[in-house]
Amino acid sequence: MSTLEIIASLREIGVVPRLQDGNLKLVGKTAALSAELLAAVRDGKAKLLAFLEESQADTRQEQITPITQQAHYPLTPSQRRMWVLSQFDGGNQAYNIGNGFYLQGEVNATVLEEAFRVCIAKHESLRTTFAEVAVEPVQVVHDELPFALEQTTLVGSADVKAALRQEYSALYHHQFNLEQGPLMQVKLIHLGGESHALLFNMHHIISDGWSVGLLVQEVMGYYREKCLGNSITTQALSIQYKDYAAWLAEKFDGSFGQKAKAYWQGKQLEGVEPLVLPYDRPRPQQTTFAGASTRMYLSPSQKEALDQLARQQHTTLFNLYRALLSLTLHKVSGQDQLILGTPIAGRSVMQLHDQIGLYVNTLPLYSQITSATPFTAYLKELSRDSLDTFNYQDYPLDRIIEV
Structure with missing residues (x-):
C-alpha cells in the first residue's frame, strides 16, 4: 500500500495518523485496526513520518495574508x-x-x-x-x-x-x-x-x-x-474572503498553477463524449435550470457490507461509491469513458475552516472501463486517481475546462 492509501484507510475507520515529538501516533478508533492494516502502517512507518513532516511544513508555509482595503x-x-x-x-x-x-x-x-x-x-x-x-x-x-x-x-x-x-x-x-x-x-x-x-x-x-x-x-x-x-x-x-481571492490568484500564477495545469492537460478530458442516458423525455434545446433530486437510503446491513468491502480493499467509501456508480452508468449507457463531477470543500488551508464564503469547487473524475479489468483492480485504480486529483482541489473547474 502507498502512503496515501494507508492514510485513507486509517481515516475511513476513524483513525488519524499524527506526528508527535518526531514519532508516529495513531489517534482515534485504534481498536478497529485490522492486523493487515496495522502491518501496512509498520512497514510504511518511515514513509508515513516523512509525509507527515512534509505536510506539517507545507501547512506552516501555506498562509493567507490580508490585503489592503480597496473600493472593490x-x-x-x-x-x-x-x-x-x-x-x-x-x-x-x-x-x-x-x-x-x-x-x-x-x-x-x-x-x-x-x-x-x-x-x-x-x-x-x-x-x-x-x-x-x-x-x-x-x-x-x-x-x-x-x-x-x-x-x-x-x-x-x-x-x-x-x-x-x-x-x-x-x-x-x-x-x-x-x-x-x-x-x-x-x-x-x-x-x-x-x-x-x-x-x-x-x-x-x-x-x-x-x-x-x-x-x-x-x-x-x-x-x-x-x-x-x-x-x-x-x-x-x-x-476575509477578499484576501482568499487575492491569494488564490497569486497561487494560480505560481508553481502550483503550472503543476495543476500540466496534471489536467495529461488527463485529456476533451476527448470524452458527454454521457448519454436513456432519458424518458428529450433534452431541452436551452438550459432551463428546472430539475429535482431524489434520495436513496441503504439499509444498515447494506452499509456494513460496503464498509467491510472498503476496508478489505484498503480504500474509502467515496472511492467504492465512485466505482459502483461508474460501472452502473457504463452498463446503462454503454460508454467506456466517463467523467463524474464531485464537489470538494476547497478549504486546503486551516485559515479557511472558519470562513463563510464560496470555497467549494467541482472536480471532474475520469475513468475508463474495460471488461477485462477485475473490479478490485479497477477500484484500486480509481482510488489512486482520487488521491492524485485531490492534490489539485484548489484548481477551479473553469480553468480545467480551458485546459
Missing part, C-alpha cells in the same frame, strides 16, 4: 462562474441555498435577529454585493447591509405542513439582486404553541454547504449566550 475586489473563478450563470433567465434562482429547521421552545426573535447581525458583522461575505467596473464583475464589501429577521405565523392554517412548504418554496425561489443585496434572507415562522421553524436562504455566490453549517453553529451559539445573560463576544477572523 476581483472575483474568484467560482464567483465569476456564478455571476455569469446568474445573468441567464432562471440562473439567479438556480443557485440559491435554502435550508431550515424546527425550533422547540420559547424563541426571543429580537435576540435571534441580533445574533444574525453579529455574524453578518464578523463575515464580510455576508456584507458583499457585486457590480461591474469597466465591464468586469467585482465584489464590493460594505460596512453594513440592511438585515431584518422576517416573521410570520401559521397558527390557524388548515394544513400547517402544507403552508410551511409554501413558505419555504417562496423563500427558496426568491430572486436576489446581486448588485444591491443583501444576499441572505431569514424567516422565523410560528407554527403554534412553542413550535417554530427557522428558514433561511443565501445566494451561492457568497456561500456553500460548509458555510451554511458554520452560520447555524455561530448564530445559535450567539443566541444561547445572549439568552443566558452573557454579552456576545466574537473572535475576529484573521482573513
